[in-house]
Amino acid sequence: MAWILRVNMRDQSVKVEDVPGDYELLGGRALTSRMVYDEVPADCHPLGPNNKIIISPGVVTGTNAPSSGRVSVGGKSPLTGGIKESNAGTPVAQKLGRLQIKAVVVEGQPDKEGPWILKLNKDGGELIPAQELKGKLTSEVNEALFKDYGEKAGVINIGPAGENRMFMAGVCFNDNEGRASRYAGRGGLGAVLGSKGVKAIVIDEADAPKVDIKDQDLFKQGVKKLAEGLRSHDVTKPGGALNSFGTAVLINILNEAGGLPTRNFSEGVFDGAQKISGETIADTVNQRGGAGMMGHSCHPGCLIQCSNVYPKPDGSEHVSCVEYESDWAFGANCGIDNLDHVAELIRLCNEYGIDTIEAGVTMGVAMEAGLVKFGDGEGAIKLLQEVGKNSTLGRILGNGSEFTGNAYGVTRIPTVKRQGMPAYEPRSVKGIGVTYITSPMGADHTAGYTIAPEILSVGGQVDPLAKEGKIDLSRTFQQVTAFVDSAGYCLFIAFAILDIDSANEGMVETVNGVLGTNYKPEDVPRLGAETLEIEREFNQKAGITSVHDRPPEFMRYESLPPHNRTFDISDEELDSVWK
């Protein structure tokens, strides 16, 4: 039977609770957002005693449904001041699913000094003092905990940035090989966990009851349809674009579209794009002899396998993984065209426990402020190390792009709701701009990935520069995404379900199979909309209204080369997304 684990850090109690009836059909983002809405006072200080962290695997997570190893982390974001859900692909998600854990709730704040680790198995949980892990890097935590608890354990942890309550701190999960590398990165939820004194959560899956599947036949049928879709779509199939080159295959594509934000969103084309492209990553991996380093998967049962392990010149491992967003954030966005520098910057993020997107956008703003020159990879590495040192400068940078911009009086700050923009330029790709601007999460490409039709001709084909139709496009994508994030699927199944009807049916059938529901594909946007509604209501109570559904002002008056467009979708049009 599904259960909730509630951990109160104030009285150090750990309780097993039944799942309330109205939570039974929820998982992943739908559940974390609902529980945050129900339990967290919207006006609380995100790092104070009244915020909570909710961790929930998706509905089908832990089954053999393809690419479904996602886990959502929710809470009030120290970065945006609004509700936050951030999810990661990791075997840990599947362990939680198989343990039939609906949610782990961490609440309250300890009186004494921590940190603690939360140990969790099929019977419940236990808090264990872990003073020896204080200040440790994420890889050090994983090494220590795998040693103590065995290699089959699942480990969730925060790096020093989370302990130091920095707004860009993420929550780190181990990958397939135990690396501390898979992140629910966005929005600073690692700082919330840090503010509660929780350094790590260790999951023991022994004798897990497995996911309760109400209709096995329907579920199996759904898995088959979805798997076939993923295996046949050009983007997601084995040997396809994502599998061969990783997500960084997008570098050249966005650069050609004039939509690759360059040097802190001052240009849309990066002259060094080729040097940091997915193609160059694949070449480098092959040249340096890294067999099996491309087409890496972040959790068992992923058919897409878009991750990678980037090697040093001697062929040994440098970091996993150099994804599009991280590559762009420290590459084009900082004017850096050296992949080894980019890899090192990503490695530091993983070690400190910070979001690579926020860190890269912050670096761009810091370069704009003159702290380091655009293009100076070694300078950027030194600057990022300040975050690890928890120096005065590190405390500025560690709080993200808007905070850093404000510290230095910069006005070109590419954020929405104080969250740094990802790797697509809103002035060149208008639909994704609408998503950044109107998502309750702040600027987030995963909230409604209109890049599919705007750039990749998936799920239709629309002109990225045109504003027409982008309101409806973004809304629908955001709604469907909220459902996908709750089902527990990787967002990248979107390519297949957008283009292949049977794959889409398959996804819904797997959910129906697990839950015993009778959802139709056409119900998906409505179901997603319910989650978005709750998230927006929370935000309103937290003081985030339609006035915050706005682009950064500079995008209204600065034209972006090469297309020389401003962001021209009006406030009224933006408001129509949710009205």
Place this chain on the structure above:
Amino acid sequence: MAWILRVNMRDQSVKVEDVPGDYELLGGRALTSRMVYDEVPADCHPLGPNNKIIISPGVVTGTNAPSSGRVSVGGKSPLTGGIKESNAGTPVAQKLGRLQIKAVVVEGQPDKEGPWILKLNKDGGELIPAQELKGKLTSEVNEALFKDYGEKAGVINIGPAGENRMFMAGVCFNDNEGRASRYAGRGGLGAVLGSKGVKAIVIDEADAPKVDIKDQDLFKQGVKKLAEGLRSHDVTKPGGALNSFGTAVLINILNEAGGLPTRNFSEGVFDGAQKISGETIADTVNQRGGAGMMGHSCHPGCLIQCSNVYPKPDGSEHVSCVEYESDWAFGANCGIDNLDHVAELIRLCNEYGIDTIEAGVTMGVAMEAGLVKFGDGEGAIKLLQEVGKNSTLGRILGNGSEFTGNAYGVTRIPTVKRQGMPAYEPRSVKGIGVTYITSPMGADHTAGYTIAPEILSVGGQVDPLAKEGKIDLSRTFQQVTAFVDSAGYCLFIAFAILDIDSANEGMVETVNGVLGTNYKPEDVPRLGAETLEIEREFNQKAGITSVHDRPPEFMRYESLPPHNRTFDISDEELDSVWK
């Protein structure tokens, strides 16, 4: 004829404009808030090209109406993100009034490097490059400009903090003796002027036409009544409380009431209160031989004369002035009981061009973060010097208390709308708490000074600890204050006009005399309400709503010694102030 001077820093144009009909009856805060509302896009970046600075003397300012030398500065605040009006008492206000200048508008942003000075006389204005003043302290600017333009000039300037666009930078005006010491301090408007490249404004009053008084007899009658009131009221009369001990006479009074915020708002009583009290200031001034250093006036024609000049041990001048708010901010709030240290901290604020309240509250938060120990005056001085150095740490501190608290993960941050709270504890003095929380300006005691009836038995007598009646009390005080701020009177006339009907009539008659209007004393709250309405509308468009009319969360769950109360006025009650 009244006129507006419009300075565009982008094209470096300086234009004289007529006063639109609907601005004719406005002055001071009523005019700055109206023009900000009319001209500044509410969602602009406060330090970007679309924000403006509006400087406007009060309606009667420049006449011989007593204690009426006030000038308002308005704009969108970098600190609060909302509308801001901050006013100062200074002879400069009177010069502007006598020149019949309704408003100086500074807009746009220069392409080339500044700074400039704006020279202003009866015929208009002129921009003069002033590279030589770059980075200069406010006293250095005043010295240079009085040398160049003569001792009769009026000087408005910003210190290095404003040039460096720090959120706590104020706008500085000279006092009676030419000191750079009178501040429109709150809300960071100095940073806005800095973002426009304006280092100083020099006013040449030669051949000024004087204030146009429509009904001289009525005006004279009003002056007489008001002056009689000020001369007879115990608080404001010559030799009365304010005149004898300065505003810091409040230290002992608030301390006895358990409402003197101590060590970053963690206690309501300061054991070192006596050592920093107004009585001790007066004793120290007398002992050190500073004749004429108490009972100092900030502009000609002030009957109250509550300012002071604080001497060093050798009797020479240290700083003007040690006011209650500044004294408290660096004293009780930082646990510092050494007046010489407090004086030096105030002097540094004046030199750097920063708000003493925000700087002191920031220091308290920095002490909470452990940067310096509570009570360490010398440590505090060193820390504040970082702001002057524009160091990394200085850039954190220079952005104020909320920014500093966020930089260091502090949750006890005593702010409303990101502005630091002044010297009265909301948990012990509930009415002023309502003012802090519901004023469109952010936490600001001058926005509705309910201390009068709550602590001083002026304008009635109410229990400071009780919540009953405080909503109506604060609302009325805020409305009347908005009128007083627009008329150009010092807020301290409130003591007389609250207790003495004829003084109140006199105030209204002086305004009617100047404007030719026929306002009645009972119209005052309504007229003030019109300004508040505009300010709140601007804020709503800037994303600041009733959700931001809330106390800092910790005041809801932390009881304050010695009364051990939380702030118990509910959200619904707070919302009823403006509904």
